[in-house]
Amino acid sequence: MATQRIMDFLATRRPEGPCLVVDLDVVHDNYQAFRKAMPNSRVFYAVKANPAPEILRLLVSLGSSFDTASVAEIEMALDAGATPDRISYGNTIKKERDVARAYELGIRLYAVDCIEEVEKIARVAPGSQVFCRVLTDGAGAEWPLSRKFGCVPAMAVDVLRHANLLGLDAYGVSFHVGSQQTDLSAWDRALSDARMVFGKLAAEGINLRMVNMGGGFPTRYLRDVPTAQAYGEAIFDALSKHFGNRMPETIIEPGRGMVGNAGVIKSEVVLISRKSDNDEARWVYLDIGKFGGLAETMDEAIRYPLVTPRDGDEKAPCVIAGPTCDSADVLYEKNLYPLPISLTIGDEVLIEGTGAYTTTYSAVAFNGFEPLKAYVI
Amino acid sequence: MATQRIMDFLATRRPEGPCLVVDLDVVHDNYQAFRKAMPNSRVFYAVKANPAPEILRLLVSLGSSFDTASVAEIEMALDAGATPDRISYGNTIKKERDVARAYELGIRLYAVDCIEEVEKIARVAPGSQVFCRVLTDGAGAEWPLSRKFGCVPAMAVDVLRHANLLGLDAYGVSFHVGSQQTDLSAWDRALSDARMVFGKLAAEGINLRMVNMGGGFPTRYLRDVPTAQAYGEAIFDALSKHFGNRMPETIIEPGRGMVGNAGVIKSEVVLISRKSDNDEARWVYLDIGKFGGLAETMDEAIRYPLVTPRDGDEKAPCVIAGPTCDSADVLYEKNLYPLPISLTIGDEVLIEGTGAYTTTYSAVAFNGFEPLKAYVI
Known part of the structure; x- marks a missing residue:
């Protein structure tokens, strides 16, 4: 996954210290693959994955919309050229004054998962569209979502009814099947819940119109994952099964x-x-670790592919750790990582599949190390 | 632990958003308590715990020395007025060019735990003092240190012998009993290992002179912890037991x-x-979480005392979570946290005992949230 452009950049620029290099051509191709696989869905890029301005500007030019987690992310999307109607405030946990600020900036689409959040939005973002997040079980995901976001489907009915009562536009339902989800049937189960919420509210005269299917689309680390096309087909089948010819808008x-x-x-x-x-096992210490951007190795959840200049040589299992004076800064220890026996201090190691959830996770100055640098090319 | 000075600062300044407030008077008292409890030990403050310039300047003025994890931390200590002879480069994982830079800055005291690190130091920091870190079992610590740092005592003998052979000053042994260590006998076990290394090398004519007893001294969270005085006595007893009247220098x-x-x-x-x-359980979402500075809640390791304006009211168990769109950003869920039933959105919550390992752990911009602000008063 280190493209020729990335390899050329590293060979030419020789940046000092650990850094992330992102190839915009790949982002471009990914966007087109999502469009092709799900032509009837609006794409809201989850800005938190990587808010680099170059990425946001590219996606604006391609027609993407943006899912944001904070006022700062809304401002980043606006700065990149997105109009407010292409931005959702997708965090279910918002200070009322942040909702007010988002409303001032023109945002009219909000996520909720409880009555209390609906009331904030009704007070300071009157008339806005809201969608209610429903809990899913997250089975099959490598980075499951626990119960932090969403409510049970029965409560979502109450939440959206309350939104309607307070003059908000009860727009739809959202769910998230868990990050790096490779079980295609996860969407089927969640869409079945969504349909139930639509049905209950329709019986009361409240017509939801949108299903936000969240993220969870995986990237390839060490194992192959289904293609965007396969996701598109599985999701389309599940939508047809549950909604028949009354297909909702989808995000x-x-x-x-x-x-x-x-x-x-x-x-x-x-x-x-x-x-x-x-x-x-040898202990191999890299100049980047859990606090330098690789937070998703927590509990060894995500196992990144490592590329070394000696990959042809015989390998033996290693513990891999980061450079800080923190014993928790170990990337892989329970499942040892095979690396070439010939690997040597000073060798360059490429960590692939690290375009998402790295730069912004990086600690501001832990142990005095500066945050992860990024080059978007 | 919210001192009157901190309460007055918050009441007067009303800072917006989450922030850390540190009371320098408490740091002053803590330094004096360590000096009093262990009058024969040199105090090297672990800069990584909190590198705020005000804290470093205060400790310089009180006579402290400094344990640093990187060139950046060395520079912070120098900027605060510490002379190079009061600074150790205590990270066992160092790039050779960083050792060279430290040597240029005047640093002559280095931690090692393997032959390879000794060779780097011999090449670019000739003649320097080195101490070898020995593995301890970490039993009794709330934030144990695993095996990331140090080597077994038998290997420490080889490492220090090699240092001597390469013209370095084989100065001593270090260990770390694990952070937030409340079992006073942990130091006894580690000092027994240290004595063994001293003895083996003395038999070869290499006379070690220093034992670096690391950190691990706890702070009070929810449970009482032994006083600095109790630590001092336990450590002095263990030193006497193992070293008799040939007491080493201690750090x-x-x-x-x-x-x-x-x-x-x-x-x-x-x-x-x-x-x-x-x-x-209710879910209580705060405006700070695991990625905003409370990284040490990982696996619910450290349970901070929370103070609310309604603590006199009846309490019921809660899940406590941070504000980001990340399901891992949950502070306490396995062990629910009792909070007042009357707690309300917008209430201020003080998180006590957060002077160490918070500001620098904070993510640089996750979800667009800015890093934790700090005020040192």
Whole structure:
């Protein structure tokens, strides 16, 4: 996944220290693949995955809309040229004064998952469209979503009824099947819940019109994942099954699926050692770790492909750790990572599939290390 | 632990958004308590715990030395007025060019835990003092240190012998009993290992002179912890037991113990909700979470005391989560946290004991949220 353009950039520019390089051509191709796979869905790029201005500007030019998590992200999308009607405030947890600020900026589409949030929006963003997030089980996802966002479908009915009562536009339902979701049937289960909410409210004369199917589209790390086309077909089938010929508008919110495979982190081997003479695994310390941008290795959830200049040589299992004085800054230890026995201090290691959820996760100055640098080419 | 000075600052300044306030008087008292409890040990403050310039300048004026994790931290200590002889480069994972830069800056004291690191230092920091970190089991610590740093004691003998062979000053041994260590016997076990390394090398004519006892001194969160005085006595007893009347020089490296209880984070309740009508626990969402500075809630390791304006009222268990669109941004869920039933959206929540390992852990811009602000008063 290190494209020729990325390899050329690294070879020519030789940036010092760990850095992320993102190839905009890959983002471009990913966007087109989503459009082709789901031609009837509006694409709201999840800005949090990677808010680099170059990425936002490209996606504006391609016609994308934007899912944002904060006022700062709304401002980034606006700065990149998106009009307010192409921006949703998709975080279910918002301060009322932030909703007010978003409304001032022209935002009219908000996520909610409880009565309390509906009341904030009714007070300071009157008449806006709201969609209610429904809990899903997240089975099949590599980075599951727990119960932090959403409510059970029965409560979503109450929430949207309340929105309608307060003069808001009860627009639809959203769900998120869990990040890096590779089980295509996950969308089927969630759409069945969505249909139930539509049905209950229709019986009361409240006609929802939109299903926001969230993100969860995976990027390829070490294992192959279904293509955007396969997702598109599975989702279309599930929509047809549950909504028949009364198809709702649909929104998708790819983040990782849009930029994950577009980026590569260049790092360096700082140290290779053993803890005792009879230690089975070598410890390989890189100049980037959990606090430098690789937060998603938490619990070894995401296993990034590593490319070294000696990959043809025989390999043996290693612990891989970051450079900070923090014992939690270990990337892979429970599942050892095979790396060439010939690997040497100073070797460059490319960490692939790191275009999403790296730069912004990076700690501001932990151990004095500066945040991850990024080059978007 | 929110001192009157901190309460007055918050009441007068009313800073917007989440922020840390550190009371320098508490840092001052903590330093004096360490000096008093361990009058024969040099104090090297672990800069990574909180590198605020005001804290470093205060500790310089009090006579402290500094344990640093990177060239950037060395520069911070120098900028605060510390002379190079009061600074150790305590990270066992260093790029050779960073060692060279530290040597240029005058640093002559380095941590190592393997032959490879000794060779780097011999090449670019000739003649420097090195101490070898020995693995400890970390039992009794709330934030254990795993095996990332250090080597077994038998290997430490090889490492220090090699340092001596390459013309470095084989100065001593270090260990770290694990952060927030409340088992006083942990130091006894580690000092026994240290004595073994001293003995083996003495038999070869290499006389180590220093034991660096690291950090691990706890700060008070919800449970009482032993006092600095109790630590001092336990450590002195263990030193006497193992080294008799040939006492080595000693170093301690408090970080959390120096600044943890000096800081309070002011946050705000963004949302309180339930996921279903029959949900037992409320979800309380604060405007700061795991990515805004509270990284040490990972696996619910550290349970911070929370103070609300309604603490006299009846309490019921809550899940506590941060404000980002990340399902991992949940602080306490496995062990629910009791909070007043009357707690309301917009209430201020003080998170105590947050002077250490918060500001620098904070993500640079995750979800568009800015890093944790800090005021040192």
